[in-house]
Amino acid sequence: MRQCDNASFAEPQFQPRAMSFAQPSQVDSERRDRWAARWKGLTPLLAILISLIIIDVSFWAIVPDKAPLSLPRYEQMAATAKPDRPWLVLIGSSRGRDAVSEELLAEELERAGLPHQGFNLSIGGGGTPSLLYAALADLTPVLKAMPAGSRVIYLFSYFEMNFLQPGLLGDLPTGRELIVKAGMDPPVTWTSRLATLSGIAAFAEAEGWKAWPAPMGRLLQASSERLLLKRKLAACNDAGQHDYQVLEINDWSMRALARSLGGSLLIAPMPVGPMQQQDDADHGVDVGGSAYLDKFSRDTGVPIVADFPQRVGLPADAFVGNCDHLTRPEDKRMLARAVLELLK
């Protein structure tokens, strides 16, 4: 059995010791030595702290310049486009991205005898594509320098208007600025707080490693949609149906897009299947969405082709996949031809 002396908790007792006979300076010196010996134990922590401060300062040398927002596809387009022929640029969400490939677009443009070069810059995964395009148009000269006669067609889905992902946006090099510009609170992180003070924070902020590695997209999307919506029906469209509202940031980005692209912009709602149409009607999405687009058109002068879904005339069984993505070649071709009709 261990002896319990409880020394640490005993009341201090007076005990005449040898120390009493020592010289005061000697006592002070011993005390100082003991004190110094104790604090010496903390020197490794101090060394780590000081080294980190030095490293932090030196990190400023490798912080990359904040490059304008860019998408690899966008840069590729800018590099390959011929300046003497007008462009036809499709933008929007994954519905447009999956439905009209650039090969199909080129084929149909040639068949229709149109001189345009076709590009599809649609973005998958929601996340307010209009904002990204607005940023592109705002920050880079390429869209502004389109050859005469060029057209940007926004294949617009209502759900985009409130499918905002501030986290995703905050990951983009200029996303945070855009969020602030739109009058919203950006997601606050350690790096965003200290990005102007700390070299490491600025580096981390610019490199955006926090999203690495990318999770399994489809499963994660299904997961977040389920959490968000708790419904089974066409989840990605559904994002707007329970709390439909035109977020300020979307409105700002749509107007910025209109300003940047001027008369070359045209908006056409993407067709959706009967199930989604019914659900839209049940929740007032079609009424709210088209009312917003009408107002937007009046304010900015951007034409809206509200009857575009009817013009395409896709059969009901074209919409079998999640989010009403088109999968059959014949349906995709019908959509591509209808898009080209908008150029005439």
Add this chain to the structure above:
Amino acid sequence: MTFNSIAFLCFFSVVLIVTWAIGADRWRWRFLLAASAVFYGWWDYRFLALVAAVVAVGYLGGLAAGSGRPEKTRSRAVTLSVILLLALLCFFKYFDFFTQNLALLMPGSGWQSLNVILPVGISFFVFHAISYVVDVRQNRLDAEPSMTAFALYISFFPHMIAGPIVRATDFLPQLRAGWRPPTADEMAGYAARFLWGMFKKVFIADRLGHAIVDPVFANPTEASAALVIIAVLAFGIQIVADFSGYSDMAIATAGMLGIRFRENFLAPYTAASPQEFWRRWHVSLSSWIRDYVYIPLGGSRGGRVRVACNLLVALTLSGLWHGAAWTYVLWGTFHGAALVVNQAWRRAGWFQIPPLVGWILTMTTIFMAWALFRAADLGQLGQLMAAFGESRPMTFIPVGAMVFAGLCTLLILAEHVVLRWLETKESPGFLALPVPANIAWGIGIATFLLATDVPSLGVRNFVYFQF
């Protein structure tokens, strides 16, 4: 407040400096007790009353069960204390589980869930108190006369929330012997160890969870069989990184404050048998279960059936300790069954399984059991298992995620190899490097974590916080 938060780093910096600056031990322990109350109260100050109740029961139980009293009084005191402590644990942790299952069995019984909030770390601090009272009764330790010392033992913040389960026989003598500040050598080692634990938690465990494990377990009806296997393997890496990372941080935090803890993980994935796995995984819990459940039940004394029953009961209770859910019960029973088979094989003495074959069999068992552990409920588990019987499209996995999973596996394996090597040097635990090497190692990890934006990921709780 968790170890991987900025708030904790600020809190700990203050606690560290004040602890070192205080001259008298009794004030140092009082200060650490107050700091532990702040740490726990940060989560929910109302449950400080629960901690106080556990301290009171344990303290008074210890005094009544102490040597010098009549045997009958001592026995009654320990029985009463253990019942009271288990009653608190059962109410907060298992009451809703019990009523929900009772309501399922007897729909008209009128039992209703009270939606009791599970106080964080309750399983750990209740187990601390139980082991203390039993140890006093069994004369392994004298009853602690100082309430401050005992309260600090129960609520010392490095071990309070998620272990390791520190024995009073290890902790209280350190207080009685007086504070011994760590040397510069030790301090450099603790700093490097804390950061390595942080790396395992926030870089390996959290990112693996986010990129692979969570999406699959959140979508059990969509994941293909291959994806389920990948996610379970990834969870095996995630949980060892998460919990051993936490243990590293706890041991280092306590060490920097002058309190030494025992090792909690001894390269568990190098085990060549289920028995060896339990000697290496969460050592503080498995030894607790062995000393306070398995041995009192009879341990390995008695016939084969009796021993097998003891193993099954001990491991099933260990599973239930992890959480009030059937998945944990099954997890514990599964491990218990593996131990029974292991023991039966050894007793049969047919032939010695080669170490490599033993390791493969053990790891297959352990990782299969992780599916039980990670599943939210039996329904989700069934949906995941259905992937092996039905055709589901293989979901695209980003190359980066797979490369990352491979990298994490290599890092954890490398750590295991080093830990096994240290065992041969008779110094199990963390690699003892020279001070400059530990400082350089710490600086490297800290710079890497900061530059890869880890603090911006948000604080994700440790897996064992829920227990």
